[in-house]
Amino acid sequence: MAMTVLRLRLWIAPVLFSMAMVALADGATAGQQAALVALVRAYPDFLAGYDATDLIWRDGTRMPLSDGQPAKSFDEMLRHGSILDQMRLPYPAGPIAAAVGPNDDPGRIRNRVFFDKMYGGCWKGEVAPRLVPVVWLPHSWGRTIRITSVNGVADRLAAVSEELDALPDALKRYAYPPAGTYHCRTVADTGEPSMHAWGAAIDINTAHADYWLWHRSAIGAVGQVNQIPAEIIAIFERHGFIWGGKWSHYDTMHFEYRPELLSDHPAPGRWPPAADLRPAARR
Numbered sequence: 001m002a003m004t005v006l007r008l009r010l011w012i013a014p015v016l017f018s019m020a021m022v023a024l025a026d027g028a029t030a031g032q033q034a035a036l037v038a039l040v041r042a043y044p045d046f047l048a049g050y051d052a053t054d055l056i057w058r059d060g061t062r063m064p065l066s067d068g069q070p071a072k073s074f075d076e077m078l079r080h081g082s083i084l085d086q087m088r089l090p091y092p093a094g095p096i097a098a099a100v101g102p103n104d105d106p107g108r109i110r111n112r113v114f115f116d117k118m119y120g121g122c123w124k125g126e127v128a129p130r131l132v133p134v135v136w137l138p139h140s141w142g143r144t145i146r147i148t149s150v151n152g153v154a155d156r157l158a159a160v161s162e163e164l165d166a167l168p169d170a171l172k173r174y175a176y177p178p179a180g181t182y183h184c185r186t187v188a189d190t191g192e193p194s195m196h197a198w199g200a201a202i203d204i205n206t207a208h209a210d211y212w213l214w215h216r217s218a219i220g221a222v223g224q225v226n227q228i229p230a231e232i233i234a235i236f237e238r239h240g241f242i243w244g245g246k247w248s249h250y251d252t253m254h255f256e257y258r259p260e261l262l263s264d265h266p267a268p269g270r271w272p273p274a275a276d277l278r279p280a281a282r283r
Helices: 002-027 030-042 074-080 112-119 150-165 169-175 230-238
Strands: 047-050 054-057 062-064 131-136 143-148 201-203 241-243 254-257
Touching (some): 062 112, 112 150
Antiparallel strands (some): 047 054, 054 062, 131 143, 241 254
């Protein structure tokens, strides 16, 4: 009798667990699930899928989606963002249709563990060996920059370079000389790694750029003086790079490779508090 009860419990336990996972998946909004699907699709060499609690890497690593801290402030998310935190704000691809609101910084929240695993830690010497040369605007500037080869970023930036080089002189002058790509450093206001530290970002000509810390008291569209042509922004976005000019803490020279934020997700508007985020069942 005891053995029968034990077998019954062993059979019921996984069934109840599966039911719980379905319930959690059902609790997620379509936008949240779409964002996680987009994240996995954006990095197919590394990511295998996700379940109700973890992001699953192809090498078997399981990385928590949430840090269990739903009440974090925006500043805390910038410094200690979870994987879900970094996907919370939708990036407005294409022409800017509305003014940027306070702390609308899609892409500035970055989970350090996630990007260190993908691109390597620059302070450990893991990023530099993966850098490869790209000739920037070969017919106009023609000098070499170095960018990560991980995720095909170098190939995508080379494609950006070719398209920019085909623009009229009056437009492409905004793109060169570039101000830098790989730089093992932190972000000025957060102390967390910049995408430059992972070799996955480029700053274009600073002579035509604007940066919120140059003004300090002016955050958002009111303080920004943007000169970067829409044609340049569109080319970068087509190849998976988001633009820092669409942040309230604007950085109009800055583009970084974040293809997960350029998919058709999520629905417009902010996500609910992190405590309400529930990932879908494993793909």
